[in-house]
Amino acid sequence: KELSKWRPEVIELWEKCSVPETINKETFQKSFIRHVNTTLARSIYNVDNFSAYQATAHAVRDRLIQRWNETQQIHTERDQKRVYYLSLEFLLGRSLDNALLNLGLKDSFGEGVKELGFKMEDILDQEVDAALGNGGLGRLAACYMDSLATLCYPAWGYGVRYTYGIFQQKIVDGYQDEFPDYWLNFDNPWELPRVDIVVDVQFGGHVNKITEGDKVRHEWIGGETVQAVAYDVPIPGYGVKNCINIRLWNSKPRRKFDFGKFNAGEYDQAVQEQMKAEFLTAVLYPNDNHMVGKELRLKQQYFWVAASLHDIVRRFKKSQRDWNEFPDQVAIQLNDTHPALAIVELQRILVDEERLDWDAAWDIVTHTFAFTNHTVLPEAMEKWPVPMISQLLPRHIQIIFDLNLFFLQRVEKFAPGDRDFLARLSIIEESTPQYVRMAHLAIVGSHRVNGVAKLHSKLIKETIFKDFVKYYGPDKFENKTNGITPRRWLHQANPKLSELITETLGHKDWLKDLTLLKKLEESVHDKEFRRRWMAVKHSNKVRLAEYIRDVVDVDVNPNALFDVQVKRIHEYKRQFMNILGVIHRYNTIKSMSPEQMRDVVPRVVIFGGKAAPGYYIAKLVIKLINSVASVVNKDSTIQDLLKVIFIPDYNVSVAEIIIPASDISQHISTAGTEASGTSNMKFVLNCGLILGTVDGANIEIHEEIGDDNIFMFGHLAEQVDDLRYAHRYRDVPMDPHLDAVIKDIESGSFGEARIFAPLINTLTFGKDYYLISDDFGSYLDAQKLVDEAYKKEKDWVKKSILCTANMGQFSSDRAIKEYAESIWGIIPVKV
Ligand code: T68
Known part of the structure; x- marks a missing residue:
């Protein structure tokens, strides 16, 4: 009906001109240069990386719009x-990297920009x-x-x-x-x-x-x-x-x-x-x-x-159906x-x-x-x-x-x-x-x-x-x-692991059916495969170490165990418990003889996350982490056995660098408080083990990957009410290790003690609503198990492979279906 207003020759011309051009390196380059010249009004004399990003983005956008139009048309037609x-x-x-990968243009566009004198990584890095x-x-x-x-x-x-x-x-x-x-x-x-x-x-x-x-x-x-x-x-x-x-x-x-x-x-x-x-x-x-x-x-x-x-x-209303068809x-x-x-x-x-x-x-x-x-x-x-x-x-x-x-x-x-x-x-x-x-x-x-x-x-x-x-x-x-997209969270964020998986499985179908990763289990006994798996993790850790040097100017050793907690800062997520555990670790190392120290697994504890601007206690946790970091990181007596890093401005792009580099990540909310969590899925998919409480999706991840490949600890959700009641109405003694750590903070070891008083009050006068004291003992025990497991390198790699292999359930494709x-x-x- 709509078309009838046009003469047939107009429609024919229209159709002839709207055949999408083939996309390859050459057509991309033409489009790139056209966008530099016309969209950006620049020339070969003044294209910097940012303009190159813009031109590439516009070339991709042109293709996206074609597909967008076709999709909307067909969806409208089918109704x-x-x-x-x-x-x-x-x-x-x-969006750029994701669009290139989803459209299958990464390689041709990569070569295209290279010939024009740019590096794809630099271009991708321009995007906010x-x-x-x-x-x-x-x-x-x-x-x-x-x-x-x-x-x-x-x-x-x-x-x-x-x-x-x-x-x-x-x-x-x-x-x-x-x-x-x-x-x-x-x-x-x-x-x-x-x-x-x-x-x-x-x-x-x-x-x-x-x-x-x-x-x-x-x-x-x-x-x-x-x-x-x-x-x-x-x-x-x-x-x-x-x-x-x-x-x-x-x-x-x-x-x-x-x-x-x-x-x-x-x-x-x-x-x-x-x-x-x-x-x-x-x-x-x-x-x-x-x-x-x-x-x-x-x-x-x-x-x-x-x-x-x-x-x-x-x-x-365009379809002129009856209103009772609306829900159909x-x-x-x-x-x-x-x-x-x-x-x-x-x-x-x-x-x-x-x-x-x-x-x-x-x-x-x-x-x-x-x-x-x-x-x-x-x-x-x-x-x-x-x-x-x-x-x-x-x-x-x-x-x-x-x-x-x-x-x-x-x-x-x-x-x-x-x-x-x-x-x-x-x-x-x-x-x-x-x-x-x-x-x-x-x-x-x-x-x-x-x-x-x-x-x-x-x-x-x-x-x-x-x-x-x-x-x-x-x-x-x-x-x-919940689920996560394996396209962004593995293929894009961890290209080396993605390549190794594709080579091992002999196809890319796993990107559309994540349960196919299961077949990786067969390779755990292959020594060469394990070596390559480790090498990928190592190179991701090197990449993160470089990023850390750039943003906080601290050198960290990529051979250390990378222990990560990145998420919004919230009392129920218990970053506070993590940093208290770090202080305990620091004091333990300090009390060791050089002999004993030789047996310690070096650790880099990495934090990241934003606190709501009005959330005073959460902001104090950030301050405490940074205060501990500044003491620990310059203490030469502990021989680089511990480093503490707070990565500023955690966001999606930063997550894409951090997650593939983690050996262990922490998901340690008070049982029953974290509805699901989704970063736990991202870490495990990227072959990082997790240390977690019996909460949210940790439980289902545990079910899928098995007892040997996860470190779980802490009280259960059904115990929480009773524990809170006890704190409120009875005098519950504080965990002795926790007590020692608190006294250490109060003695001024990490800067003026009065700064942290309101934070410490949440454990004492605040009745420890998030049950840090109740879980602290089992948390430290679980941390010990992590250290011991990390020493057994071969077993650790096997665990790491089994993690990825068993994450098929956690694709957002499964959830959406x-x-x-x-x-x-x-x-x-x-x-
Ligand atoms: C999170 N919620 C859950 N809320 O905390 C997490 N809230 O367990 C779960 O995995 C995730 O949702 C996805 O289901 C949030 O992120 C918010 O960000 C939010 C924003 C505005 C108001 C309230």
Whole structure:
């Protein structure tokens, strides 16, 4: 129909000209030079590495756009059910290397730039990370996009285009300092601005109640309007032509300028309102696993949800289907509760705008949404004050109360007279002021709820969502253990290991079916293979040692055991326990005779991670690590047997250097607190062993790789309540080794003791909520086992091989297939 307006010869010409050119070294070079000359307006006389990066990126982008277009066309033509992944965070990292590998262009482009006088590594190094996320949750969304594209599912991501990503961390005098991440400073070749796709989003105003015959309807007249502009980020699949889309929304003032104010001489105020609109998507809130009740955050959430739903509904309406087919065409996944307002927004659109009756609309809504929970920590549970929502979204708060009323009426029938049960399930917390519990809203509005690892999914059913399980029955609640993409986290981050695996298995299919790694087990008895495996690890350690020298100016020995803990700094993740263990190790070595020292395995203990800017205790942990590092690293009496490194500004690109170089990594959260963890998977896939607690995905990794290849310690989740109770109400003696370490800090061995007093108080006056004292003994024992095992080199390499070989389950491809089949009901559409 659309084509009929063109004459046949025009269509023919169009088709002739749009045949994609073949891609090889020569066509790449032409495209590179054309972009230098035209896109960058430079010439051979002034191309530096950065311009070379830009030109290469643009050459790749041209190809991505072709694939993106084809994919969108075919998905539109087929009009099959799509999944929309709503995530307030996408932690994508760099794109160039990933795109080259996924498109299979790495070799030809590498040669191409070399002939033009550049090194591919230098070019890749120019790219700044897209860091639109805090940690695990945002990175998970990025891995899932990679798998959705690779598995050819019809899928879109929806997020926010923050002007500032997660802050940059610098260490000044041992303390964390934050700097803005203005990542869009230079042009971003990985986004396609869609200036024509603009959605008006309203806030505030009032609601009109309109009576028509015996019917009442509501009309929301917004007070303030902000525009959402779409920026599309193409995500190429690996080894397929499919290229999916993440649509990020940017806020912008409405084109309409308040000339009334302007003419009244209030020019500055008129401009200020415009600027306020731009500020809406300016910054990513830098807190992970912690709720911050800022009004601007709530505004961000609604802005993004409203723009995304408008887009989704518009796409659905093009097919002119009946509304009750909506859930057959659309699945929406809520990545945590951040997009939970989408449930209310869809109900509002269906009832107020499309004039469906309430129950029919609610049936559509609940069959459309599914919700992933990522935490059981109480301080992370989102709840918003009713007065704040009322002011910002007056119609939505009415809908929330109505939804809650009808929901509680059903619950009342289920448990007549049980008022406590009703109060516990209610979407509204009856405090002063009242709060809206977003997790409750997400559960009530979804047909499926899932946790992110087996233990976590069990815990949510037994604790925070226990009453909902009683009401809905257990089938609404599922487990979907997280996964990681092997393309970025092995092939790209660890090219040497990837090559060795491909050579050994005789194919690259393992990159699409990670369970094929199992066959590596057969090679553990091959001495030459083991030698090469070790050599790869060693060269990755050399690469990290060079990086460490560059960023913190400390020399570390690549033959030492590299012991790594990199993740957001949080009390529940217990970096504090790690550094206390380091002090214990340091004091033990210091008390040794030269003879005894000969038997010690040299260690480099590496930390990295950001603390939320307002998280005082977490920031003190960073200071303590750096204070210990500065004492230990210059103590010549310990003969380089111990080094402590804090790598600043941990992000996706830095992770790609650190992870392949680890011998042991630590995942030591208090049992029951880390929902899953995903870096644990990355480390083990990269043949690093782990030292961990019985928590999150550690448990399933343990099941897969076996007892001999992992170091587990500490109390179990089911013991935690009793232990906490004991700390609270009884005088529990502190672990003696821990006591000695604390006394050492208090004596000023690592700088002024008073600095660390608040930190130490968390163990004493704070009643050791994270049970460091309870686990310290078994932690030190496990560390001893690590040292002993590392001395047996041959066995260690075998363990390391078995780690990689048994990680097949933890591919994000497996996770995405599970979501697609049991929650979304979508099928692949291959381009
Ligand atoms: C993480 N959560 C979990 N949250 O902590 C981790 N929170 O165990 C899990 O593996 C991962 O999610 C993926 O499932 C987060 O990363 C956040 O970053 C976050 C951000 C904003 C508000 C609350």
